[in-house]
Amino acid sequence: MSVQTQFDPINLPLGALPGTDRLLLLKGGMVVTMDNSLGNFASGDVLIRGTEIIAVGPDLSSEGAEVVDAKGMIVIPGLVDTHRHAWEGQLRRINPNSPTLEDYCNATHFSFAKYYRPQDMYVGNMLTALGCINSGITTIIDNSHNARSGAHSDAAIEALQDAGIRAIHAPGAPLSGEWESAQWPADLRRLKSKYATKSDSLVSLAMMAQIDREQWAFARELGLTIVTEFFGAGMAAELDALQEEGLLGPDNIFNHCTCMPDHGWSILRHTGVKVNVCPRSDAHYGLEDGVFAWQKAIDHGISPGLSVDNESSYSGDMFTEMRVAFYLQRAAAHSARFHGRPSAPDLVSARRLLKAATVDGAACAGLESKIGSISPGKQADIVMIRTDNLSIYPSNNALGTVVHAAERGDIDTVIIAGRIRKQGGVVLGVNRQQLEIAAEESRAYLFDAAGYTADPFAEDFSPLHSH
Known part of the structure; x- marks a missing residue:
């Protein structure tokens, strides 16, 4: 019995993909x-x-x-979001003023995430996927770093399938709480056999993992792309060793890449590592210096994809992401010219940002063909x-x-x-009543489990801070 039929929160009569003669x-x-x-x-x-x-x-x-x-x-x-934590769908804008990465984690990983059931994964992924479709995002790389059990991963994948979005689902280990660690990453073998064997499937499989040689080797044994949250000079210091060991390549996707030195960028370019940048989340949560890595990537001959990252603080649409990227790049370029810096970058254009959200996003996902x-x-x-x-x-x-x-x-x-x-x-095929009932039940359960009292007018978000 599939996870969906166990709780069947949403009925989406999509039917099969169009026949070859239609x-x-x-x-x-x-x-x-x-x-x-x-x-x-x-x-x-x-x-x-x-x-x-x-x-x-x-x-x-x-x-x-x-x-x-x-x-x-x-x-x-169709627009391509190269880095989205879809499981957080029912936590939209719960921490709109979150100032740091730690605060984001307090509002997700260290509080509500610990209590997610498979049905909560289904609801979160469904809300995210339908929101993406509504805003013109037809493909996402789903960074699912809350794979607490095989059933959680099943539910997340089936939500993506039921929504009808194109997705690369990358399960990853949770950051806190109890979970079935013994099944990780071995469960990827089962997931690949169950979900990633059909050539016409819109959902494919990857692995989300930090720098871990054993996990990376397991992903490559299965032929899976490896998605990694990557930022800071500390992580960049490991690139030389990874390159020498032959562990970097086009099957790596690095998110963020903030504050990376030029030498690190040269390694990524040489090894073909795929990169996506996060105009909003890097600034919102102050990742390193808070400056998204678009310009550094471009300066080193890498065309990064754009990513929304998550919806716990802001909207999930790519239009806003393109605009924020446009004006952050323009502000930095104009400032460099005004202050007479010789390395002032060229001004970005609207077409260039649309390319990042389509062509370059597809390349980041390995779907450019x-x-x-x-x-x-x-x-x-x-x-x-x-x-x-x-x-x-x-x-x-x-x-x-x-x-x-x-x-x-x-x-x-x-x-x-x-x-x-x-x-x-x-958006077609959505039973809004079932969707809202499922979302409200999930949200009420998670709030109660985490001991959080909702305040729709809160200016700060301070959920449980225990890890």
């Missing part, structure tokens, strides 16, 4: 392909067969295709943004509208692997 034609949109060989189309069409894009261009036609009117919409690739651009042969992960809303009409620049003005409420349609998951501004 045709879908997106007609007359302003298409931003993010494919340099194709360019963009002021009025273009996208033809989809089954899960795959088969043609992009003006005035396409296909007999028997279901036509979706894209006129007046900007059509972009499947997603990230609207290109024939790739999976049909596509977002359609209305431009007739009063807040963004008229749209004089598509890239500017997407990066600087659009909100999740402007998203009309979200397609993942050819399956329409949001249409007419509504």
